[in-house]
Amino acid sequence: MRQGREVLVIGGNRYFGKRLIARLLAAGDRVTVLNRGSSAPPAGAIHLVADRNDENSLTEALGDRTFDVVVDQVCYTPRQAAVARRVFAGRTRRYVMTSTVEVYEYEDSADPVREAAVDPLTVSVDLRLPWDEPEFLDAHYGEGKRQAEAVFSAEPAFPYVTVRVAHVLGGDDDFTGRLQHYADRVRTGEPVSVPVVNHPATYIHVEEIADFLFWAAGEDFTGPVNAASHGTLTTEELCAAVAAHLPDGEAVFRRVEVGEVSPFSFFRSYGMDNSRAARLGFTFGEARDWLPCAVSETLGKDA
Numbered sequence: 001m002r003q004g005r006e007v008l009v010i011g012g013n014r015y016f017g018k019r020l021i022a023r024l025l026a027a028g029d030r031v032t033v034l035n036r037g038s039s040a041p042p043a044g045a046i047h048l049v050a051d052r053n054d055e056n057s058l059t060e061a062l063g064d065r066t067f068d069v070v071v072d073q074v075c076y077t078p079r080q081a082a083v084a085r086r087v088f089a090g091r092t093r094r095y096v097m098t099s100t101v102e103v104y105e106y107e108d109s110a111d112p113v114r115e116a117a118v119d120p121l122t123v124s125v126d127l128r129l130p131w132d133e134p135e136f137l138d139a140h141y142g143e144g145k146r147q148a149e150a151v152f153s154a155e156p157a158f159p160y161v162t163v164r165v166a167h168v169l170g171g172d173d174d175f176t177g178r179l180q181h182y183a184d185r186v187r188t189g190e191p192v193s194v195p196v197v198n199h200p201a202t203y204i205h206v207e208e209i210a211d212f213l214f215w216a217a218g219e220d221f222t223g224p225v226n227a228a229s230h231g232t233l234t235t236e237e238l239c240a241a242v243a244a245h246l247p248d249g250e251a252v253f254r255r256v257e258v259g260e261v262s263p264f265s266f267f268r269s270y271g272m273d274n275s276r277a278a279r280l281g282f283t284f285g286e287a288r289d290w291l292p293c294a295v296s297e298t299l300g301k302d303a
Helices: 016-026 055-062 078-088 134-139 141-154 178-188 206-218 235-245 275-280 287-299
Strands: 006-010 030-035 046-049 069-072 095-100 160-165 167-169 192-195 201-205 223-227 253-256
Touching: 006 016, 016 030, 016 206, 030 055, 046 055, 055 078, 069 078, 069 206, 078 095, 078 141, 095 141, 095 206, 134 141, 141 160, 160 206, 167 206, 167 287, 178 235, 178 287, 192 235, 201 206, 201 287, 206 223, 223 275, 235 253, 235 287
Parallel strands: 006 030, 006 069, 030 046, 069 095, 095 160, 160 223, 167 201, 192 253
Antiparallel strands: none
8 A cells, every 4th residue: 555645535524424534644645635624524634725616616615635545425416526527637647536225216126236237338327407406306316316427437637447236234322213114113112114025234333434434545447336235135134133232122124115224225126236346455344243333333332
């Protein structure tokens, strides 16, 4: 691993982003964090304030700075990717975008999906869609990431990687509330709604994805790569881990054919094949091994 690099992290002030920054700083890298100024970066990092959606704001904030690596934690739309591609052309030797397992939302496969299942070169990009509208973006999260990947792929301005991140668990700063959703129902006996056929998914621990991004920043491979721990988990297994943490509670399930279901309950499989990353040299843990620890971290003693 090269040390003393100039690294820019866009976003990254919470959850696995702040863990990544800590790893970069500990390795001796000079880290700059760029955000809209809503929160300060960790001690030791340089802070730049800009709106990454505003090309002029981004360009002015960067000045004449160049970077060995840019890690983009908050690229959600093809518009944002198009701005980044223009602004960082000639400014970085490597670009790492955190993508998502949700790019596979149309791939209904019982087998873990490989990166080739979604080829960014075949994805149509529509910059005219209302990407700036929060409700639209929330409803089209996977599509936004898919099209962002396509923008980087269509006309590469720099070597880039898109890390397709599995569902992340663990940490006492998990802001999603998804494990807490289960804890509330296990404690009260309220049913957990799941599909009649409830499919498994791949997951990754919050510390492991920080390790992965740190590793990916220092490698030289390019293109999409899946980041997921070994093995899949079902809603039932997640609830069992929560119930073990709350011994006075019990998980009760309600099967639904249509309608809203609980977090991490899926009408289709969300399993990713992690063999590309493994071949490239990253060693993943087993999801079932770290799950009890992840539940304990998030729910704490007073869950």
